[in-house]
Every structure is written in structure tokens, then in C-alpha cells.
Amino acid sequence: MAYQKRMLLKGNEAAVYGALLAGCDCYFGYPITPASEIAQSAALLFPKLNRTFVQAESEIGAINMVIGCVAAGRRSMTASSGLGISLKQEAISYLAAYEMPAVIVDVMRGGPGLGNIAPEQADYFQVVKGGGHGSYRCLVFTPNSVQEMCDMTFQAFTMAEKYRMPAYVLTDGVIGQMMESVELPAAVKYDYDPEWKMGNIINGEANCISSIYMEPNDLEALNKKLQAKYKLIEEVEQSVEEFYVDDAEIVMVAYGISSRVAQGALEQLRAEGIKVGLIRPKMVFPFPRKSLNSAVERGVKKFLCVELSAGQLIEDVRLAIECKRPVELCNRMGGNLLTCDDVCAAVRNMI
Amino acid sequence: MSEKVKFGRSPVFFETFNRRPGPIKKNMHYCPGCGHGILHKLIAEAVDHYGIQKNTKFISPVGCAVFAYYYFNFGNISVPHGRAPAVATGVARANPEDYVISYQGDGDLAAIGFNEFLQAANRGENITVFFVNNSNYGMTGGQMAPTTLPGQKTTTSPYGRNPLTEGYPTPVCEIVNALTAPVYIERVALTTPARIAAAKRAVYKGIQNLKERKGFSLIEVVSPCPVNLKMSAEQVNEFIEKQMMNYFPLGVVRDKTAETESRPLPAPVIRESADVEKILFTEKRKDSVAADFxxxxxxxxxxxxxxxxxxxxxxxxxxxxxxxxxxxxxxxxxxxxxxxxxxxxxxxxxxxxxxxxxxxxxxxxxxxxxxxxxxxxxxxxxxxxxxxxxxxxxxxxxxxxxxxxxxxxxxxxxxxxxxxxxxxxxxxxxxxxxxxxxxxxxxxxxxxxxxxxxxxxxxxxxxxxxxxxxxxxxxxxxxxxxxxxxxxxx
The missing domain is CATH 3.40.920.10 (Pyruvate-ferredoxin oxidoreductase, PFOR, domain III)
Incomplete structure (x- = not known):
């Protein structure tokens, strides 16, 4: 059968297709703008495959249902935006400690507080640095197109399971709300049955999933194990897209919608003969240190972070290159968007 | 003469509690006189009686029962404070063939997790909830609980619970009885052998409902906590009988078990790639333009x-x-x-x-x-x-x-x-x-x-x-x- 696999979808809808094609069994969520289409299309599509959609009573309820589903050995996801993600953080810390995979989509909106529903990128700290308690990390994918919303949600399941940890798909209101054409990937044959699921008989005992380690030495051992895992991920999983970095004197760093605006500015600036490049992290944990440091070695003089926050990504850029080069900020906040002209002006100012 | 052990350890319990840290591996961590041990035993016996150990999944709360997984040899997860019914929902929806028990204390269920609990009850999730009401927060050292009685002194109500500022004990069973979905609600106590026998019947019914997929069951167990209440075993039983029962009357609050039909297992999840694609994708148009158009x-x-x-x-x-x-x-x-x-x-x-x-x-x-x-x-x-x-x-x-x-x-x-x-x-x-x-x-x-x-x-x-x-x-x-x-x- 020849299928029409190319569809015009919203970013939010594409994430649901990516999840279903990756073999996600259960969706648990709570409506919130600008992420609601994820719950809506999950409500529409999951039952068609006899899969489960539950509109949870709260963000907290939703992420804890995810815990139950994953503990039972099934693939599960939830989605929200800024303030909803804040509410989920306790349970995400548990997921990290359980070493259980789960996929969480964050379609960022304006904050702090109730803020507004316009796009921002100010969840970076709470998502990338481990917004809950304890020293943990999550995998963080940063799609900048509807195609990537589908592909990276799909990939998030695979990588979350590979490393047994929660994975975020971190995007913004623009990417979530916009429609683009998507080439849908093939559905994977579902054969997931993790050994560690609750009740599985291991050495004659029904398996128990717990994050309690009463003895400090035991808890320290868990922490060391987690840190070793994160270190390995930082070594092997960095993911980035580079544009014109080879001869660049100024390199912009941006993800999500900001990276598309930066890419527009890049074409304009290159046409003017300005030697500017762009590094677009496709993941922000692990952070693309190699790409940034190699840009430093290749003679980049300055960096410019383009982001919709007071400056969150910029901290990781400075850390990654150990402040060897000046890093400047081009930003808007509160739901205002950057234009190509804004970014061009910021770059010209750096010359 | 053959010897028959009538009240021996249920095979659902581990023989040795190896998950318990420290040297004590044969005894429970609960304080002397605590009701959790009795309830654990009743649950273990009921699970064994109905032969559902293999597929029983137990959600351990935060509170004194946080270590329930030391004892039971069935699937277990220790979850965030108050969220056991939400986690139970996730397990039950993911694996409808599982028998899911949510076990919670009064702080976990009636305070920080009341919403998750009520919503799971209202959805009529196919789970059984055991609610241990001992009128205080045991694990953290005897603080005021939603079930603390008026005038009762605890470490956070040192002058006694004042109903004008702290309200009245939360009648959990009666609140749940306002909902349509729950199938079975009963409150029991553990003060006398007769009461324990009644509790046993309730626990068995809750487990039977799980096995028969009848829906949501709630069993509230008014339970002694002599250590935190600073009472002797006798005094705590008297406290339960003479004071707690005024606010928490025992008995069946609702039983729709007989007239409720077993729920059929949902249709199996469609997972084969070809089937998934057939459902999610539309057929390609025959007259669509070529890729290089x-x-x-x-x-x-x-x-x-x-x-x-x-x-x-x-x-x-x-x-x-x-x-x-x-x-x-x-x-x-x-x-x-x-x-x-x-x-x-x-x-x-x-x-x-x-x-x-x-x-x-x-x-x-x-x-x-x-x-x-x-x-x-x-x-x-x-x-x-x-x-x-x-x-x-x-x-x-x-x-x-x-x-x-x-x-x-x-x-x-x-x-x-x-x-x-x-x-x-x-x-x-x-x-x-x-x-x-x-x-x-x-x-x-x-x-x-x-x-x-x-x-x-x-x-x-x-x-x-x-x-x-x-x-x-x-x-x-x-x-x-x-x-x-x-x-x-x-």
C-alpha cells in the first residue's frame, strides 16, 4: 500500500505522530496553551490504535501517571508548557532516580508567573539544569521545525530507553503552533519489554522500583552512577548543526525558533560579506561543547547568543568555551519575537 | 501427629526481608503496636487466597508504609508523596491485566494527595485503595493529619487541633461516597479480634474486586499508632473505640459489588508497523504530482x-x-x-x-x-x-x-x-x-x-x-x- 506520508501538520501534532510511530502506548496530559494541540491530537489518535489517552486532573497527576505506565514497562509521554513543567519537576527527579525513560514535550511560553501564552525560551534553566531536586540531568532535544518535532519526539523515546532517563523535547510556541510539511517516518515494530519493569522476577524476587537509598553510601553510589552516565552521554551524543562556521569571525548560537531567525539573518549578513556563522544545538543536554570549542580553535573571535529569555543558553555557551571568547546576547522577552533585522543589527554592532 | 500452622507467614511475604538495610531481616520496621503489620498480613493473605500474586502491583506511598516493598513479593514502586493513585492509574491503564493496589496513609491520601485520590476514585479506576487512618503523621514524628481529632495534641498542634482554624477531621469514605463511580467503600478498625476479622473480610473483598475487575474500591483502616500518640496498646485501642469512631464510624459505606459487572479487558494495543501505518496514514493520491514537479x-x-x-x-x-x-x-x-x-x-x-x-x-x-x-x-x-x-x-x-x-x-x-x-x-x-x-x-x-x-x-x-x-x-x-x-x- 502506498501511503501519503507527507502531511501538513502543526508542530504539536507532529510530536504525537512521532510518539505513536515510535510505539508510545499511553499519553497522559493536561491542557495548556500553547501545547494543547498535543493533548488534542493524542485524544484523537491514541484510541485509533487501542492506545490510552487520559486527561489527567493536573500536571502533577499526568507525570505521575507516566511514572506508573513506564514502571509497568510501556512507553509513555506527557506534554506541557513552562508553568506546567514547573509542577512536574518533582516527579521528573523521581524518574531520573528510578533510571526510567519517559518523554516530556515542553512548548515554552512567556514567564515568569502566569506570564503569557506567547513564545519564549525561558524554560532552559529548569529543563536543562535539572529543575527538580538532586543532581540529575535529562536528555534535551531542541527541534526547530515541525519535521524535527516529529523526528526528535521519536528519537527521544529511543535515546531515553538507551540511557534509561527522562528526555525532553524542548520547543517554543512558534514551533508548536506553526504548520509545515512533514515526512512521517516508518512505524517501529513494537517489541519493548524492559527487564527492570516492576514485578519482573529477578533472582527469584518480584522487582521493586524505588528511589530510596537510606544509607548515604548507597545514595552516593547511585549519584556516581548517574554522573558517569551523564559524562558518557556528553562524550558521545552531542548533536549540532553548523552553518558557515569554517571561516566565521562571529558565530551565533541559537536553538528553536531563534535558530531559524538567526539562519535568516545569516543569509542576509553573508550577502553583505560579513563573516558570520551559526551553531544550532539540536540537543542542549548534552551541550555541544565540541562544536563550540572547535569554533574557538578555528579562530572565531566572538559569539552571539540569540534567544528569547533574559540569557539562559548564554551561560552554557560561556561555560562550554570557558570564557575564552566574549559572548554577547541578542534577546527579546515576554513573548516578543526577534526579527532577522534585530539579529543582523546585533551582529553588525559586534564588528 | 501432623502439625498445621494456622497463622503462619503468607507466601506472598518474603521469607527474609533482604531489602531492609541493617542487621534486622526477619521483622518489620513498624513500631510496636502499629496497625500496618496487621493490614500487610491481611493483604498478603488475600492476594495469596485469590491467586493473583504474579500480576499484583503495589504502589508504596510516602509515610510509614514507604518501606512496604521490604515485605511483599510482588511488583512494587515507591512513588512521590500523595501521588500513588495517579501512579496506580498509569499502571492499570498500561497493563489492564495487572491488579493494582494503592496503599496510603492519612497525610499522603487526605492532604497532599487528596486530588489525585479523589480524581482516581471519580474516574472509577480499576484499583483498590487501602487507606490507613491513624490520626497523625507517623513517619515524620506525629504531626497533625487531616484526620487528627478536634483538641488532639500533636507536634504541630501542641495546643490541640482547633476546629476554628484547622477544621474538622476529613471524612474520606463519606466524601468518596458522594461520587458515582466507586464500587465498594468500607471503614474498618483493628482494635479487637472481631474487628480484625471484619477488616479481613473487607480486605478480601477489595482484592476480589480487583481480581474480578469491578472498578474502584476503598478500604479505610482506622489504625493504632501508640508510639506517636504516646499511649499504651490498651489506651490507643480505647482512643480509637471511644474517640476516633465518633468521627470515623465503622461499616460498609457503599457496596455495589454484587450488581457491578466485571469489566472486559480492553482491545489489545495495535503495535504491528503495517497496522499502525494503515490507520495513521492516508492512501496516496494516484494523480499527485511527481516529486520533481x-x-x-x-x-x-x-x-x-x-x-x-x-x-x-x-x-x-x-x-x-x-x-x-x-x-x-x-x-x-x-x-x-x-x-x-x-x-x-x-x-x-x-x-x-x-x-x-x-x-x-x-x-x-x-x-x-x-x-x-x-x-x-x-x-x-x-x-x-x-x-x-x-x-x-x-x-x-x-x-x-x-x-x-x-x-x-x-x-x-x-x-x-x-x-x-x-x-x-x-x-x-x-x-x-x-x-x-x-x-x-x-x-x-x-x-x-x-x-x-x-x-x-x-x-x-x-x-x-x-x-x-x-x-x-x-x-x-x-x-x-x-x-x-x-x-x-x-
């Missing part, structure tokens, strides 16, 4: 930036979606971006569409707009500053009054909404009228003949894709499209 008109050599603004209900957003869809089916890169949220709710609707052969940097159009369609004065005034000086403006002539415009701007007024409402009998197809106008305007502004015909075809395909299953809708929209073209010519 390109429209040849020179207007497509650069990005085409379109802004559409008007009123909600005029089909503004779907006009944009249709245009983007047509572009996609002709191998363009396309983007569609709506205004969303309060702006939308205020009645106005707006979207941006970009059609391009190249990668589209940002889908948001504030300036450099090539073509604008406005059906309200508000939309016109809001987005006009972004329209190029030589841009194309299509507007609804009955709703929009044009201000002074640059001479190079090409403007086309058509009474589209009115045409839809009067000629076609439905304002709903105003967007197809506008699409017809757009086709004619593009034809007048450089769309070559081959592409004009292709635009008609692309529209027909898009309409069929959208309305193919709705009788009459395709015809009406095609008629509207033709009416739009004709209106332009007039």
Missing part, C-alpha cells in the same frame, strides 16, 4: 509571503491552511502560523503563510508581506504597515474602507463574505470564495497559464482532501471558488 511562473522564484486576517468564523485560518496544503502538494516548502490565544478568542483571526522553494527562516510575518487578504477593517489596519509598497491587497469591499495607499499597491475589493452568504447560502464557504478571488488575482499578476490551470487542480485536490467525506461540501466549495473568480472578473 515545479510550477514555472516566475513569481515562485522568490519567497511568497501571505498574510490573511479577518474575523473568527470566516474561515481565515483554514483558508491559510488550504493555501499551505496546496503549496505542499506542489513540492514547495510551506509554513502556516496562526495568531493564537486571547487574540483568537477576542474574535479576530489571522495567519501567515509562506510558500518558498528555499528553507523558510521564520514563519512569522510582520514585514515584507507580498500579498494580504483582509476581511475586516481591524485586520487591514493592523497588518497593512507590513505590506510591501508594491504588494497585493485583497479586501472585503463591504467591510473594509481603504485608507490612502501607496500608488504601486495593487488592490482588489470583492464582496466575498456577502457572496458566500447570499449566493451560496453559507458564510462558511467565504474562504473558498476568497481562494477563487486569489486565483484570479494571481492570474492577473503573473501566474502563467499552465500554473493557472494547476492552481484550479490544486484547489480541487485540497478541497477533496478536506471535505471528501462530507456529502455536498466539495461541490459547494468548488462553486464558491468559481463564484470568487467570477466576482473578480466583474
Amino acid at each position: 515545479r510550477n514555472t511562473s516566475s513569481m515562485f522564484d522568490k519567497e511568497l509571503r501571505v498574510k490573511i486576517g479577518g474575523f473568527g468564523g470566516q474561515g481565515i485560518l483554514s483558508l491559510g491552511v488550504m493555501l499551505a496544503n496546496m503549496g505542499m502538494h506542489r513540492n514547495f516548502n510551506v509554513s502556516w502560523m496562526p495568531s493564537y490565544g486571547p487574540e483568537q478568542r477576542g474574535g479576530s483571526a489571522c495567519c501567515s503563510v509562506i510558500v518558498s522553494r528555499k528553507m523558510i527562516p521564520s514563519p512569522i510575518l510582520e514585514s515584507g508581506i507580498d500579498l494580504m487578504i483582509a476581511t475586516t477593517q481591524t485586520a487591514l489596519e493592523k497588518y497593512l504597515p507590513g505590506l510591501k509598497e508594491d504588494g497585493i491587497l485583497i479586501y472585503d469591499s463591504s467591510a473594509v474602507k481603504l485608507p490612502e495607499l501607496p500608488a504601486a499597491m495593487r488592490t482588489y475589493g470583492v464582496d466575498a463574505i456577502d457572496i458566500a452568504a447570499t449566493q451560496l447560502g453559507s458564510a462558511k464557504c467565504a474562504n473558498s470564495v476568497l481562494m477563487g478571488v486569489l486565483a484570479a488575482v494571481l492570474a492577473a499578476n503573473g501566474l502563467n497559464e499552465a500554473d493557472q490551470a494547476d492552481f484550479d487542480r490544486a484547489f480541487a485536490e485540497a478541497v477533496e482532501e478536506k471535505f471528501g467525506k462530507k456529502p455536498g461540501a466539495v461541490e459547494m466549495n468548488v462553486k464558491a471558488y468559481e463564484a470568487g473568480k467570477k466576482a473578480f472578473q466583474n
Whole structure:
């Protein structure tokens, strides 16, 4: 059968297709703008495959249902935006400690507080640095197109399971709300049955999933194990897209919608003969240190972070290159968007 | 003479509690006189009795029973404080063949997790909840609980619980009884052998309901906590019998077990790739253009930036979606971006569409707009500053009054909404009228003949894709499209 696999979808809808094609069994969520289409299309599509959609009573309820589903050995996801993600953080810390995979989509909106529903990128700290308690990390994918919303949600399941940890798909209101054409990937044959699921008989005992380690030495051992895992991920999983970095004197760093605006500015600036490049992290944990440091070695003089926050990504850029080069900020906040002209002006100012 | 152990350890318990840290591996961690041990034993016996150990999944709370997983040899997860019923929901939905027990204390269930608990009860999840009510927070050292009695002194109510500021004990069973879904609700106690026997019957019933997939069961166990209440075993039993029971009367609060039918297991999840694709994807059109098809008109050599603004209900957003869809089916890169949220709710609707052969940097159009369609004065005034000086403006002539415009701007007024409402009998197809106008305007502004015909075809395909299953809708929209073209010519 020849299928029409190319569809015009919203970013939010594409994430649901990516999840279903990756073999996600259960969706648990709570409506919130600008992420609601994820719950809506999950409500529409999951039952068609006899899969489960539950509109949870709260963000907290939703992420804890995810815990139950994953503990039972099934693939599960939830989605929200800024303030909803804040509410989920306790349970995400548990997921990290359980070493259980789960996929969480964050379609960022304006904050702090109730803020507004316009796009921002100010969840970076709470998502990338481990917004809950304890020293943990999550995998963080940063799609900048509807195609990537589908592909990276799909990939998030695979990588979350590979490393047994929660994975975020971190995007913004623009990417979530916009429609683009998507080439849908093939559905994977579902054969997931993790050994560690609750009740599985291991050495004659029904398996128990717990994050309690009463003895400090035991808890320290868990922490060391987690840190070793994160270190390995930082070594092997960095993911980035580079544009014109080879001869660049100024390199912009941006993800999500900001990276598309930066890419527009890049074409304009290159046409003017300005030697500017762009590094677009496709993941922000692990952070693309190699790409940034190699840009430093290749003679980049300055960096410019383009982001919709007071400056969150910029901290990781400075850390990654150990402040060897000046890093400047081009930003808007509160739901205002950057234009190509804004970014061009910021770059010209750096010359 | 053969010896029969009548009250030995249930095989559902581990023989040795190896998960318990420290040297003590045979005894429970609970304090002397605590009720948890008795309840654990009743649950273990019931699970064994009904032969469901293999598929029993136990949700351990935060509180004294946080270490329940030391003892039971069935699937277990220790979860965030108060969230056991939400986790139980996840397990039960993921694996409907599992028998899920949520076990919670009074702080976990009736304070921090009351919402999760009530919502799971209201959904009628197929789980059994054991609720241990001992009138205080045991694990943290005897603080006030939602079930603490008026006047009762605890470490956080050192002067006694004051109902004027701290309210009254929470009657959990009675609150749950206000809901429709729960099947079985009973409150029991552990003070005497007779009470324990009654508790045993309730526990067995709760487990039987699980096995028979009857839905939501709640068993509240009024339980002694002599250590934190600073009482002897006798005193605590008297406290329960004479004081707690005034607020927490024992007995069956609801039992719809007999008249409730067992729930069938849901249909198995569809997982085979071929089946998934058959359901999620639509069949490929036989007449779709080849992957290397390109429209040849020179207007497509650069990005085409379109802004559409008007009123909600005029089909503004779907006009944009249709245009983007047509572009996609002709191998363009396309983007569609709506205004969303309060702006939308205020009645106005707006979207941006970009059609391009190249990668589209940002889908948001504030300036450099090539073509604008406005059906309200508000939309016109809001987005006009972004329209190029030589841009194309299509507007609804009955709703929009044009201000002074640059001479190079090409403007086309058509009474589209009115045409839809009067000629076609439905304002709903105003967007197809506008699409017809757009086709004619593009034809007048450089769309070559081959592409004009292709635009008609692309529209027909898009309409069929959208309305193919709705009788009459395709015809009406095609008629509207033709009416739009004709209106332009007039």
C-alpha cells in the first residue's frame, strides 16, 4: 500500500505522530496553551490504535501517571508548557532516580508567573539544569521545525530507553503552533519489554522500583552512577548543526525558533560579506561543547547568543568555551519575537 | 501427629526481608503496636487466597508504609508523596491485566494527595485503595493529619487541633461516597479480634474486586499508632473505640459489588508497523504530482509571503491552511502560523503563510508581506504597515474602507463574505470564495497559464482532501471558488 506520508501538520501534532510511530502506548496530559494541540491530537489518535489517552486532573497527576505506565514497562509521554513543567519537576527527579525513560514535550511560553501564552525560551534553566531536586540531568532535544518535532519526539523515546532517563523535547510556541510539511517516518515494530519493569522476577524476587537509598553510601553510589552516565552521554551524543562556521569571525548560537531567525539573518549578513556563522544545538543536554570549542580553535573571535529569555543558553555557551571568547546576547522577552533585522543589527554592532 | 500452622507467614511475604538495610531481616520496621503489620498480613493473605500474586502491583506511598516493598513479593514502586493513585492509574491503564493496589496513609491520601485520590476514585479506576487512618503523621514524628481529632495534641498542634482554624477531621469514605463511580467503600478498625476479622473480610473483598475487575474500591483502616500518640496498646485501642469512631464510624459505606459487572479487558494495543501505518496514514493520491514537479511562473522564484486576517468564523485560518496544503502538494516548502490565544478568542483571526522553494527562516510575518487578504477593517489596519509598497491587497469591499495607499499597491475589493452568504447560502464557504478571488488575482499578476490551470487542480485536490467525506461540501466549495473568480472578473 502506498501511503501519503507527507502531511501538513502543526508542530504539536507532529510530536504525537512521532510518539505513536515510535510505539508510545499511553499519553497522559493536561491542557495548556500553547501545547494543547498535543493533548488534542493524542485524544484523537491514541484510541485509533487501542492506545490510552487520559486527561489527567493536573500536571502533577499526568507525570505521575507516566511514572506508573513506564514502571509497568510501556512507553509513555506527557506534554506541557513552562508553568506546567514547573509542577512536574518533582516527579521528573523521581524518574531520573528510578533510571526510567519517559518523554516530556515542553512548548515554552512567556514567564515568569502566569506570564503569557506567547513564545519564549525561558524554560532552559529548569529543563536543562535539572529543575527538580538532586543532581540529575535529562536528555534535551531542541527541534526547530515541525519535521524535527516529529523526528526528535521519536528519537527521544529511543535515546531515553538507551540511557534509561527522562528526555525532553524542548520547543517554543512558534514551533508548536506553526504548520509545515512533514515526512512521517516508518512505524517501529513494537517489541519493548524492559527487564527492570516492576514485578519482573529477578533472582527469584518480584522487582521493586524505588528511589530510596537510606544509607548515604548507597545514595552516593547511585549519584556516581548517574554522573558517569551523564559524562558518557556528553562524550558521545552531542548533536549540532553548523552553518558557515569554517571561516566565521562571529558565530551565533541559537536553538528553536531563534535558530531559524538567526539562519535568516545569516543569509542576509553573508550577502553583505560579513563573516558570520551559526551553531544550532539540536540537543542542549548534552551541550555541544565540541562544536563550540572547535569554533574557538578555528579562530572565531566572538559569539552571539540569540534567544528569547533574559540569557539562559548564554551561560552554557560561556561555560562550554570557558570564557575564552566574549559572548554577547541578542534577546527579546515576554513573548516578543526577534526579527532577522534585530539579529543582523546585533551582529553588525559586534564588528 | 501432623502439625498445621494456622497463622503462619503468607507466601506472598518474603521469607527474609533482604531489602531492609541493617542487621534486622526477619521483622518489620513498624513500631510496636502499629496497625500496618496487621493490614500487610491481611493483604498478603488475600492476594495469596485469590491467586493473583504474579500480576499484583503495589504502589508504596510516602509515610510509614514507604518501606512496604521490604515485605511483599510482588511488583512494587515507591512513588512521590500523595501521588500513588495517579501512579496506580498509569499502571492499570498500561497493563489492564495487572491488579493494582494503592496503599496510603492519612497525610499522603487526605492532604497532599487528596486530588489525585479523589480524581482516581471519580474516574472509577480499576484499583483498590487501602487507606490507613491513624490520626497523625507517623513517619515524620506525629504531626497533625487531616484526620487528627478536634483538641488532639500533636507536634504541630501542641495546643490541640482547633476546629476554628484547622477544621474538622476529613471524612474520606463519606466524601468518596458522594461520587458515582466507586464500587465498594468500607471503614474498618483493628482494635479487637472481631474487628480484625471484619477488616479481613473487607480486605478480601477489595482484592476480589480487583481480581474480578469491578472498578474502584476503598478500604479505610482506622489504625493504632501508640508510639506517636504516646499511649499504651490498651489506651490507643480505647482512643480509637471511644474517640476516633465518633468521627470515623465503622461499616460498609457503599457496596455495589454484587450488581457491578466485571469489566472486559480492553482491545489489545495495535503495535504491528503495517497496522499502525494503515490507520495513521492516508492512501496516496494516484494523480499527485511527481516529486520533481515545479510550477514555472516566475513569481515562485522568490519567497511568497501571505498574510490573511479577518474575523473568527470566516474561515481565515483554514483558508491559510488550504493555501499551505496546496503549496505542499506542489513540492514547495510551506509554513502556516496562526495568531493564537486571547487574540483568537477576542474574535479576530489571522495567519501567515509562506510558500518558498528555499528553507523558510521564520514563519512569522510582520514585514515584507507580498500579498494580504483582509476581511475586516481591524485586520487591514493592523497588518497593512507590513505590506510591501508594491504588494497585493485583497479586501472585503463591504467591510473594509481603504485608507490612502501607496500608488504601486495593487488592490482588489470583492464582496466575498456577502457572496458566500447570499449566493451560496453559507458564510462558511467565504474562504473558498476568497481562494477563487486569489486565483484570479494571481492570474492577473503573473501566474502563467499552465500554473493557472494547476492552481484550479490544486484547489480541487485540497478541497477533496478536506471535505471528501462530507456529502455536498466539495461541490459547494468548488462553486464558491468559481463564484470568487467570477466576482473578480466583474
